[in-house]
Amino acid sequence: MDLSKAFDCLSHDFILKKLTAMGIQHTVKKWFTSYIKDRSQLVELKHIVHGRSVTSRSRILPVTRGVPQGSVLGPLLFILFTNDLPMFIEPYCHTIMYADDTLLLTANKSAESLEIDTYISVNLALQYCQNHDLVFNEDKTKQLIFGSKK
Numbered sequence: 001m002d003l004s005k006a007f008d009c010l011s012h013d014f015i016l017k018k019l020t021a022m023g024i025q026h027t028v029k030k031w032f033t034s035y036i037k038d039r040s041q042l043v044e045l046k047h048i049v050h051g052r053s054v055t056s057r058s059r060i061l062p063v064t065r066g067v068p069q070g071s072v073l074g075p076l077l078f079i080l081f082t083n084d085l086p087m088f089i090e091p092y093c094h095t096i097m098y099a100d101d102t103l104l105l106t107a108n109k110s111a112e113s114l115e116i117d118t119y120i121s122v123n124l125a126l127q128y129c130q131n132h133d134l135v136f137n138e139d140k141t142k143q144l145i146f147g148s149k150k
Contacts, residue, residue, distance in 0.1 A: 001125055002140035006100035007074050008066040009134050010081055012036045018081055035073060039063040065133075075099045081132070088128050093121035111147075118143070 003009070015036060019029055043058040067074040078100055085102065086095040096103040104121050108114040129136040 001102040001104055001122075002137040003100055003102075003129065004135040004137040004140075006134065007069070007078055010067060010078065011065055011133055013064075014132065015077055015081055018084075022080065022083075032073075032077070036067065036077070039068075082134075085125070085128055089121050089124040092117045092124065114145075 016029070016033060019032055024032070039062070040060045041063050042060045045056045047054055047056070067077050079097070082097065082102075085097070089095065089104070093104045093106040096105065102125075104118075104125060106114060106117045106121055108117055126136050128134075
């Protein structure tokens with residue numbers, strides 16, 4: 001299962017609500033809050049006009065989503081944000097999660113039951129993404145079926 005711009009989509013308010021739901025409080029929650037809240041960004045462009053170097057800047061805008069790119073805490077916050085996905089889609093499949101990559105594993109002796117479990121699992125994953133403002137990338141999500149000869 002592939003998510004588009006997974007680290008950029010995380011709502012700061014949603015992250016903090018999930019941390020509270022996990023029992024993370026007081027100093028640790030304040031630390032995470034100070035890390036993700038009250039950030040701003042701008043775009044700066046340096047270019048040459050009539051032989052002179054000119055710097056142009058956009059307006060400064062608040063950042064209300066995402067975690068800082070390349071940060072050590074980015075993957076951790078994403079994992080904390082999505083750690084309830086396995087409980088949401090069980091018992092239809094098992095999940096293997098690493099940072100923003102997720103595998104949905106279904107197994108069944110009957111091809112028909114396998115198809116049903118897979119359909120339900122993918123639809124539950126889609127519902128989870130919609131509930132959490134995550135973008136499910138259908139073009140990059142692939143399905144692989146293994147079977148035995150009989």
